[in-house]
Amino acid sequence: MSIDATASRRARADERNARPSSSRLILPGMPSRDVLVDLAFSLVLVTIALVGFRTGFIGWEWILAAAVGVVLGTVVAHVAVTRSWPLLATVLVLAALHFVLGGPVAVRGDLIGGVIPSLQTLTDLAVTPVTGWKEWLTLLPPVDARGPLVALPWVTGLLGAAATYGVARRFRSVGGAAVAPLVLLVGTIALGTQQPAARLVQGVVFALVLILWLVARAARTRASLQNGAGQRARAVTGVALLTVAALAGTFLGQVLPGAGSSEARTVVRDQLTPPYDVAQFMSPLSGFRRYTEPNSAELYDTEILRVTGLPAGTPIRFATLDSYDGLVWGAADRATDGTPFQQVGTRIAPRVTGTPVTAKVTVPEGGYEGAWLPLAGSTTGVRFDGPRGDDLADALWLNTATETAVVPALVRPGDTYTFQTVLDDAVSTTLPKDLKVASGAQVAEDTSFLDAKLDAWSGRAGSPWEKFVAVAKTMTSDGAYTDGGTANSYEKVYLPGHGLSRLSRFVGSTQLAGNDEQYAATLALVGNRLGIPTRVVMGAIPESGTAIKGKDVHAWVEVQVDDGTWHALLPSTFLPDRNKKPNEQQLKSEEQKVGAQVPPPAGVNPPSVLQGPDQAQNATDIKKKKRNPLDIGSWPLWLRILVLGLVVPVLLLLGAYALIRWLKTRRRRRHATTGALASRPAWVWRDLVSDARSLGVAVPRGATRLEQARAFPASASASAEPIAVGANAAVFGPGDPEAEVATALLADADGVRRELRGTVSRWRRIRSDVDVRPLLERDRRTRTRRSLPSLPSLRRTRGAEGSA
Template sequence: MSASAPTGDRPAAPSLATALRGGAARRRPRRDPDAPGTLAAVVPDRDALVDLGFAAVLCSIALVGMRTGFLGVEWVVAAWVGLLLGLLVGHLAGALRWMALTTFLVLTATYFLLGGPVAVRDNLLGGVVPTPQTFVDLATWAVTGWKKWLTLLPPVDARGAVVALPWLAGLLGGALTLGVARRWASIPLTALAPIALLAASIALGTSQPAALLVQGVGFAAVLVAWLVVRSHRTRPPVQNGAGRGVRLATGAALAVVALLAGTFAGPALPGTSATERREVVRTRLVPPLDVSQFASPLPGYRRYTEPNDAKLYDQVVLRVQGLPAGTPVRFATLDHYDGLVWGAADRSSDGVPFQQVGSRIAAAREGESAEVRVSVPDAGYVGNWLPTVGDPTRIEFSGPRADELADALWLNTETDTAVVQAGLLGGETYAMTAVLGPTPARELPKDLDVASGASTGVDTDFLDARIDAWTSRAEGGPWSKLRAFATAMRTEGTYTDGGTPNSFEKVYLPGHAVSRLTRFVGSSKLAGNDEQYAATLALVGQRLGIPTRVVMGATPQAGGDVRGKDVHAWVEVRLDDGTWYPLGAQTFVPSRDKTPSEQQLKTEEQKVGAQVPPPAGVSPPSVLQGPDQAQNATDLAKRKKNPFDVTAWPLWLQVLAGLVALAALVALYLVGMRWLKRRRRRKHVAAGPVPGRAAWVWRDLVAEARSLGVAVPRRVTRREQAHAIDAAVLEASLVPADEGAPAPAAALPDDVVTVSSVAGAVDAVVFGPGDGDPASTDALHEHAEAALTTMRSGVGRWTRVRSDADPRPLLVRRERTAPAGPWWRRVRVPSLPRRGGSDPTPA
């Protein structure tokens, strides 16, 4: 079958592939002079400007929900710049009718190329040009950054790579909201993107609402107004424009009613009360930090005493500048006892977990603040517990390990305990701003309004005899008894750090497990140091029902130096108002010069037997470490690096591997889509009645033509659709003639398979007599495949790639021959098939 122009001499017919390429010279086809240019198409008209304004306001209101999750103004700039660029991309996608893949590629390029100067500014060249590390940060935070942000302590310091999140949210929110609005006229579809953005900002926010009235009432009012305006565009005027004012007035009245109803009824709705806890994603997310992996500092207290192998008693372990005199430095708050050790719990008694923080931290309370600078000398303080002061509001590291320490800084705001996973090794320096808390009491108050209800899951019956003996004369409640017990410990106990290896005091072992404390309190005279006294007093407080915890830290000397002898352990008790009152070590630990006597030891040995110290050179294992940990650590150090560990590769190799993997995924996607489409076409000609098979051959061919960019009309006959496709081929085959020359004629050669011939063959099968021959559908399928192959060979490579990536041919269904009604009228209830076979597929 052929088609030709009605006028002019007929030249040698070009092949269909040559015709689709635009002629032998591959010239660009002539543009319609009446068609608007590209510049005119992208200039927004009145309707586009209205949609742009509404989309900008709605997305801005939705992004307000991120306010409680960030600290600073950097995130506002990133979110707004992303929103403006997203609106621009959405407008261009709607005006130029971009495919979804094209829009995605433009958004991806915008995110990575401009994400450096706008959001991730740490590794830029000259402050503008992104580096490979910038692309890695942007890609990492776009995928896994959301979970990391949810595990950080809100509000998060809006500096660094975390700003990529509001930048991405604004970019995607603006592009989807305006792009959908300019591409489709559906009213429900218009509201989908802004509502999804609002829901995401609320769900990923904090338990503190960002702006109830703005996000609730304001968002609803603006959205209703926009939907009313868009609905007004699609409705024809009644009586030559009459009734338009009535509809606008009705829409305005509905918006006002919704605004008033939300204003007055909103505060009464569930979840709006300040006393109710707001459930968001981060409240249900358990932070991925197990603090039990870090050994408690209390079992290592003897490192700071004398004599000991570490020799830290007179050595400077910390230098603290800017701290008021008498203010302690906190190493760790130990609020959980498991029978072996006092350690830090993953969550405090109030359920507050350890959360990863940035350099700036939101203040939990008001009070006097101090600017403190801490330096760790070599061979000084070591460990994962970061020494802090009061309630930290800023922690900034400096030095060669600054990034390594700052990237994994965790803080519990209830216990004011900080952890650095990389650990302090000596030589680190960091600055800190903190709200100062109360200093440990040097004398026990007579009256103290303590809280109640504390209990421990460990059996501490061994304390009862000593509690009864020392608190029997105490008058008052639990605090009076705890005060009497602490006073008796200080006045009747003795102090020892274990003495020298040849001293009789070597039998007083370190540790504070139940077995060690049982021996400690069972002696006629207590003998130990801060470790045993603080651990025992905290357990006594819990035995009396008072919430207690142990704190290990130090009080700097006048010059700011912290030596080993300045390190102590004290106890904190909880008051009725929820605050914690510190009891200084001097209130319950006896003086260092009050040492046990050898005669006392002999008396104890006669009663309970001799205490056998561990063999020389063998230290008791840390309670939070397994006995094989040292061997395991040695094995890990000797283990060779895995060459398949991507994190150990150089940065350039990681980037190259990522690009290769991305290219492989794209190629796999294209090959997979082509295979699925071919399999679907083959499946349609192998099942069902013959007329239905033939009809599916035509539907699949039309779907492939549309994926190649051909505008095929809907709800017309197959012959009319085939005529449109052939006309597009003929128009592409026309070669522009010289000025004044007659228009050349073009025709399709007789030896190629045209779409019109396929349409005629399909009609012959569908409307032919009888049920048809199944063999004819196979021939018809081959006929259509030949037409599709010829059609694809005549387009450019980029057009073929776009067609291969287009998933729409996989989603094609029976075409409707009647105007589409509301969606609820098109819902079909599934029913059982009739006997005698399935119904024939309509043509």
């Protein structure tokens, strides 16, 4: 192509660009087409990325917070680009919006007048973006979207939208615009759950939209060398390729290896083990005799709980005990399917189908006390009331596999709470004739002492379930009930406990004799010995009314059905009548074998020692445990506000300020000491011009170095001209300059910078210091030089272009 033809084409392009479009003639304030394209694609990509929060939150509140954050972040980024704000100013505006609007939009708690953020609201907004991610990942998903954690999607939308649109408008790089939305997408997927939030939208639609955006941005920098027909052909080809890729990803992706396996999805949440150990709490079954008669606790006829809202006869669970270590049945840290105890909020996602019920529980004076929270059914929400409500709600741990909840702050008389639950019919007061049970024992201890009795009790029963039923019926018909009697009673030989030694005597006696503790513990071991997953549950079964007394406390068993659910067998299915006492003659025989032993006080029952007796702790020791001084949660409120709201942000800003200044100094030094000798002085001048522009000096583009030097303020122009002359001499002179030339020019340029900084305000100097545009300065003549054949002609090209 000739030079005249090229010049003619450029002239026509300039005339076309200078001509105002029809939209601008109608609406002078209308943004350009490129602005609208970047705006639309940014909003769509950020929205798709934030869909990943869907499986992590329950409720609609997080959607509103994220949407408002996306809109405000985009607005701030647009204003920052239009007004040429430095990065620091943009960050400060975003931080101000976060603290001013984050309360009413996201947290919505502790507001003054429902709008103005209070001190607690500001604390939540300062702490949650820092430590809230850890809390969110250890909570049971989906998390209630009505608390401080809603600040996470809010701040993600705010910063994500600002970064995506801001980078797209500030920089012409095609691939650079894809970094922010890709980071958002990967982040929300990695922080999500095993259940994909929107596989088609995030996997296919996101890719299509991102590719279209990159193609549109690439078209802006492409030279107009083809006619309209060529452009249409490229468009049709691109659409066809995208369609084929989308169809292949949608249909073929589903049959690829690992696509249907839940283990193939790796998320951060599954790699974290909640830092909590329930084995430190006493097993409630060990203290069963606190509720019997006679007992020094005197809880048998005492009202321990007051429950309203539940149907009559609904079992109330204290704890599900799914681990046996030879000493006690206790609650394991993880159930057999690996489900851990996880911290939950006020709302919990439903896990079963049934009848939804709302119940209220009040602990009267002298009533129930312990770490295990009495609940019923499959809990979908808990709300604590009263003066200790916040302390109890801040640390509520739930195991969804066992439906067991624990409160480290301890439930005490005077506490009140309301829980929502779903009740099903997987409860039997009589033994089912046929039940399709699962297979596989979950007790590792040696229980071979049961084998002899199993053969005698089960008779000719065939299947494991038939043998289990035969054993339960034998317990009901041949067994006797005793709570150990008084100290002078002949029943004193029957001690509490359900360790291997106690249960060996229990089944080895001529007549079974004990209470719920021994019968339920033994039947659960029998079930596991027969290959049926069986566990113990301790709770209460109210006879009538709302008052639950100590005599209503029982222990029962649950067996696993083949569909993975658990079926409860209440005490009436295996426990003998309470009035059926042990045979006195048998009692004398037992007393001769074991001697007269006095049972230990009920108030100091052994704890649940799932990790060994030496590592078990009681609830009192937990309350006195020293806190780590580095734990932010243990700091007083004023210290958290001071450190997280003032000290940390100031240190981060100062660190960023120092880092940017150091990078600029290092970049200038590297340009003056490395690279081709002829290019070093040119870079010294180019860096000086970039810094001058960041200080507000209107240095013309496309002018020669001397013309640019004369555009400097009068106080610095005289000092800048020798640098421009020296750079020209080094670039256009014969041969390569000495290395000391560039370093000498750099020292002179630093002096000019000091003179320029002395002519502007302090605020302008700070803005210049944090301006990152000089760090992104590139040699725009690189593509021109690639086509030049030799070094002499390259130097002539430099001379023709002249300046930065």
